[in-house]
Amino acid sequence: MNVDVSLIDWSRAQFALTAMYHWLFVPLTLGLGVIMAVMESLYYKTGNEKWKRTAKFWMKLFGVNFAIGVATGIILEFEFGTNWSNYSWFVGDIFGAPLAIEGIIAFFMEATFIAVMFFGWKKVSKGFHLASTWLTVFGATISALWILIANAWMQNPVGMEFNPDTVRNEMNDFWALALSPIAINKFLHTVISSWLVGAAFVVGISSWFLLKKREKEFSIDSIKIAAIVGTIGIVLSVITGDSSAHQVAQKQPMKLAAMEGLYDGGNGVGLVAVGLLSCDKEPNDGKDPDIFNITFPKMLSFLANRDIDSYVPGINDIINGGYPTEKGVALSTQEKMDRGKLAIAALADFSKAKKAKDSTALYDAKQRLDENFKYFGYGYFKAPEDAVPNVSLVFYSFRIMVILAAYFLLLFIVVWIINHKKKFENMKWLQWVCLLSIPLAYITSQAGWIVAEVGRQPWAIQDILPVMAAVSDISVASVKTTFFIFLVLLTVLFVAELSIMIKQIKLGPEAEDTLHG
Amino acid sequence: MDRIKSVSGFFKMYIEGFRTMTWGKTLWIIILIKLFIMFAVLKVFFFPNILSKRFNTNEQKSEYVKEQLINKQ
Numbered sequence: 001m002n003v004d005v006s007l008i009d010w011s012r013a014q015f016a017l018t019a020m021y022h023w024l025f026v027p028l029t030l031g032l033g034v035i036m037a038v039m040e041s042l043y044y045k046t047g048n049e050k051w052k053r054t055a056k057f058w059m060k061l062f063g064v065n066f067a068i069g070v071a072t073g074i075i076l077e078f079e080f081g082t083n084w085s086n087y088s089w090f091v092g093d094i095f096g097a098p099l100a101i102e103g104i105i106a107f108f109m110e111a112t113f114i115a116v117m118f119f120g121w122k123k124v125s126k127g128f129h130l131a132s133t134w135l136t137v138f139g140a141t142i143s144a145l146w147i148l149i150a151n152a153w154m155q156n157p158v159g160m161e162f163n164p165d166t167v168r169n170e171m172n173d174f175w176a177l178a179l180s181p182i183a184i185n186k187f188l189h190t191v192i193s194s195w196l197v198g199a200a201f202v203v204g205i206s207s208w209f210l211l212k213k214r215e216k217e218f219s220i221d222s223i224k225i226a227a228i229v230g231t232i233g234i235v236l237s238v239i240t241g242d243s244s245a246h247q248v249a250q251k252q253p254m255k256l257a258a259m260e261g262l263y264d265g266g267n268g269v270g271l272v273a274v275g276l277l278s279c280d281k282e283p284n285d286g287k288d289p290d291i292f293n294i295t296f297p298k299m300l301s302f303l304a305n306r307d308i309d310s311y312v313p314g315i316n317d318i319i320n321g322g323y324p325t326e327k328g329v330a331l332s333t334q335e336k337m338d339r340g341k342l343a344i345a346a347l348a349d350f351s352k353a354k355k356a357k358d359s360t361a362l363y364d365a366k367q368r369l370d371e372n373f374k375y376f377g378y379g380y381f382k383a384p385e386d387a388v389p390n391v392s393l394v395f396y397s398f399r400i401m402v403i404l405a406a407y408f409l410l411l412f413i414v415v416w417i418i419n420h421k422k423k424f425e426n427m428k429w430l431q432w433v434c435l436l437s438i439p440l441a442y443i444t445s446q447a448g449w450i451v452a453e454v455g456r457q458p459w460a461i462q463d464i465l466p467v468m469a470a471v472s473d474i475s476v477a478s479v480k481t482t483f484f485i486f487l488v489l490l491t492v493l494f495v496a497e498l499s500i501m502i503k504q505i506k507l508g509p510e511a512e513d514t515l516h517g
Numbered sequence: 518m519d520r521i522k523s524v525s526g527f528f529k530m531y532i533e534g535f536r537t538m539t540w541g542k543t544l545w546i547i548i549l550i551k552l553f554i555m556f557a558v559l560k561v562f563f564f565p566n567i568l569s570k571r572f573n574t575n576e577q578k579s580e581y582v583k584e585q586l587i588n589k590q
Binding site for chain 2: 090116
């Protein structure tokens with residue numbers, strides 16, 4: 001059975017479109033939530049009404065973003081059932097448990113406390129209101145936790161056993177899944193890096209008020225808090241990003257090689273700071289992989305293994321195998337493909353033996369399946385090069401994320417210092433820079449997801465299910481149709497959000513009540 | 518200030534909060550339209566669960582996915 005490549009590509013494009021759209025709202029919810037909660041905490045501590053007014057304005061924008069963004073992630077679940085039905089069945093209850101917990105705990109936490117946050121200013125005590133605000137932020141963060149646990153499992157499937165009877169992965173260790181170091185690190189990196197988006201948004205909008213010569217004190221105060229939250233967020237993101245890259249090196253070496261455009265590995269490998277890749281480079285073609293690059297010597301080895309002279313495999317090495325790893329000599333991709341085909345054949349034999357009620361053959365097939373299951377997904381490849389993701393996209397996205405994060409770190413520090421010296425209000429050029437930097441914050445955040453998700457390709461689930469096996473047997477036309485329906489729908493929603501957001505920003509903090517005119 | 522003193526007070530806060538909304542009502546209209554389009558249009562007409570649509574039992578679904586996974590290589 002041949003799988004239509006355009007079906008895979010359209011299904012992936014649709015998933016990417018909806019995921020990226022969903023991710024326009026989530027980081028602002030997480031980042032802006034922390035900033036407004038800090039502002040309200042200052043109101044609680046000092047009793048100064050200006051902090052209440054400041055917090056209420058940003059809560060209003062938080063509300064707009066939350067309302068437009070809420071439930072957009074459910075569309076992704078629709079797509080799982082329609083476009084990725086093999087995958088949905090294959091993952092079994094692995095996704096069900098975290099997503100159900102997310103739905104029950106986080107949704108109800110948010111729904112309860114967000115109402116107190118918006119409606120309860122005059123109805124509950126200051127302390128209770130503050131707790132509700134923080135719990136709203138906490139609820140949104142916990143929502144992200146369960147989704148990211150599910151996503152981390154796709155990067156590193158743990159805590160489960162494949163059942164050939166049901167063709168499902170059955171969870172046998174919830175805590176291995178929930179407390180997987182990759183899940184924890186992914187959660188921390190994703191949530192904390194979202195503070196950058198919230199901070200850039202607040203600094204940018206506050207700069208707009210200053211450019212319009214409005215709300216000077218409000219803007220200065222907002223910038224003060226946002227620049228600090230943004231700086232802390234980026235510094236912590238560097239730490240969690242470093243851990244994340246280290247984990248990628250251990251569990252997804254192909255992704256790391258793609259991030260670096262590294263074809264031929266070695267000992268003491270440098271980390272590419274900036275570079276330009278050759279457009280026509282293919283694995284094992286002997287051509288130079290890049291036109292130019294500037295590297296930090298030995299840093300990739302340190303990042304990958306915490307040893308500046310350690311060995312880091314490149315794309316060619318991973319394809320050809322034979323390099324040393326902690327578990328022995330690495331298999332070539334061809335050898336993994338052979339093992340994968342054995343696993344698939346064992347699944348077929350298991351099915352036949354079950355129907356024939358032949359217990360000896362059943363036992364033999366199960367043995368062969370268990371021995372080779374960790375390479376199951378490789379059995380679908382036609383050539384070893386099928387295991388390589390889109391190197392250029394991953395390479396450039398990684399650099400965009402890192403360079404823009406460094407830019408924002410510098411920007412927040414400079415803005416905070418200048419603001420502290422009370423000179424920011426007169427620096428129009430810097431205010432323009434801050435305002436125009438808002439889209440860059442979104443690009444930084446989206447680029448991070450491109451690295452994580454495109455870098456995982458061709459896998460839907462690392463090593464055990466590639467996208468070509470995960471996709472449903474449906475017509476390309478139906479996927480194309482829903483792609484364009486989504487494109488129109490999501491564009492309309494986005495325009496609606498922008499227009500409401502811009503209207504509320506223009507009204508400013510003087511439009512006091514958060515949702516009441 | 519009329520502070521909440523009971524559980525029913527909480528419900529009153531919700532009701533009063535929604536009732537006195539002005540521009541917030543626009544947000545709720547957008548949310549409701551969005552949810553309607555998602556669940557009553559997209560889910561029903563464009564995003565059926567393929568396996569549930571084609572098969573009635575889990576055994577049938579397992580057999581189908583098994584066949585897909587075996588034959589897709």
